[in-house]
Amino acid sequence: MKIAEMKQALPGLAAISFRLPDGTYLPAHFHVTEVGLVTKHFIDCGGVERRETVANFQLWEAGDYDHRLAPQKFLHILNLSDKILGTEDLDIEVEYQQATIGKFGLAFDGTDFVLTPKQTACLAQDACGIPNALVALPQLQAASCCTPGGGCC
Template sequence: MRLSEIKNILETVEGVTFRLPKGTYVLEHFHVTEVGVVTRNFIDCGGTVRKETVANFQLWDANDYEHRLKPKKLRNIIALSEKVLGMEDSEIEVEYQDTTIGKYGLDFDGKDFVLTVKNTACLASDSCGVLEKREVVEDQSCCTPGGGCC
């Protein structure tokens, strides 16, 4: 989800809820403690210089049990971040503390904002020798000791 998309959604929803990938919810008294720009400059394993920029939202569960973030308040936080930081219409990455700080993508299912799983990947698979995934053979009859297929 891009920054422009969340801003449009926040114009129409009555509440702000975030659902984790496994179906549980971020506690309703969460805070958005940061909205920012994260830029990552790096070289992939194939030697290509790359730059990635995301709009970063950090969610935090506090012991402020009466707190509820309203859509208008989140719109105001985003607007201030755009003005002060010069944010562009980037993809949103959400940080949330589980057993460690997790980084998630963001989607919307018509009711809840959904934190989506992000995965690592080789960005230079064509030049670094990573083999394509092989199809898994379901028929186990060929996999006998010494058969060479396993």
């Protein structure tokens, strides 16, 4: 999800809810403690220099059970953050404290903001000698044999 999409979604909501990938909801008293610009400058395993920039939201909860972030207030926070985020329509990454700080992507289903899993990946598979078929193979095996009656257990 991009910043502009979130800004378009917020005015039509009566309340803000965030849902984790497992379907559970963040408590209604969550806080948005940070909106920031995160730039990662790195070299991948194939030696290619790369940069990634995202808008980062940090969500947090505490014992402040009376706290409720209204959609209009969140939109106001996003508009204030324009001076930090700039004018580029950035992808949103969300940090949320679980056993450790989890990083998630963000989607919107028309009602809820959904924290989506993020995965690591080799960005230079060709330079590392990883064939594309090898990357997809575990998914094919799981789909074909690890079903009830599939004989893998």
